[in-house]
Amino acid sequence: MTEDDLDRMADLLGDPEVMAFYPAPKSRTETAEWLAGMQKRYREHGHGLWIIETHAGAFVGDCGLTWQSVNGDPVLEVGYHVSRSMQRQGYATEAARACVELVAREFAPTLLTAIIHPANDASRGVAENIGMTHIDDDHAHPWIVRTVMGMQVSPA
Numbered sequence: 133m134t135e136d137d138l139d140r141m142a143d144l145l146g147d148p149e150v151m152a153f154y155p156a157p158k159s160r161t162e163t164a165e166w167l168a169g170m171q172k173r174y175r176e177h178g179h180g181l182w183i184i185e186t187h188a189g190a191f192v193g194d195c196g197l198t199w200q201s202v203n204g205d206p207v208l209e210v211g212y213h214v215s216r217s218m219q220r221q222g223y224a225t226e227a228a229r230a231c232v233e234l235v236a237r238e239f240a241p242t243l244l245t246a247i248i249h250p251a252n253d254a255s256r257g258v259a260e261n262i263g264m265t266h267i268d269d270d271h272a273h274p275w276i277v278r279t280v281m282g283m284q285v286s287p288a
């Protein structure tokens with residue numbers, strides 16, 4: 133992700149349907165700050181959310197690896213957002229599988245998680261497609277108990 137991706141990321145993260153399980157869609161300014169934060173993650177951790185494109189170069193969304201927290205403990209998470217017009221075609225599953233392969237090559241052995249709003253069936257479907265099961269619940273926020281899907285990834 134670079135500054136050149138701001139337009140398409142602002143469209144994606146500004147879509148109320150894509151952001152239905154977040155506190156609110158992001159404005160263009162908020163997306164620019166979020167994108168700068170992602171570049172900081174690349175520099176500091178060597179990973180973050182990356183752009184998903186088709187082989188023909190059409191924008192699909194983002195997917196990748198970030199450090200998150202479950203009940204105060206750091207965990208590696210695979211995350212994903214797919215544009216409304218590109219959903220339900222297997223793109224998030226394909227991208228998340230590629231992330232699992234990367235984790236197996238570069239970061240394993242490790243726990244890999246997906247931390248999900250309990251009503252987000254699509255996100256849970258992706259997690260189940262890549263072999264995750266419900267391993268925990270995150271109680272760190274007073275207003276929501278999030279479902280923690282996870283799997284142990286062994287070295288490739």
Ligand SMILES: CC(C)(COP(=O)(O)OP(=O)(O)OC[C@H]1O[C@@H](n2cnc3c(N)ncnc32)[C@H](O)[C@@H]1OP(=O)(O)O)[C@@H](O)C(=O)NCCC(=O)NCCS
Pocket residue numbers: 149150151152153212213214215218219220221222223224225226247248249252253254255256257258261
């Ligand atoms: C979650 C999301 C990335 C899935 O992207 P996608 O490319 O449509 O996912 P896939 O096509 O790989 O579908 C994966 C599975 O999810 C389930 N699924 C997908 N969309 C669904 C929906 N609208 N309702 C219920 N289940 C759904 C299905 O089980 C599907 O597997 P199947 O097609 O083999 O049955 C997409 O819905 C999205 O961007 N949602 C908004 C952002 C978001 O909530 N991200 C996750 C934050 S934790």
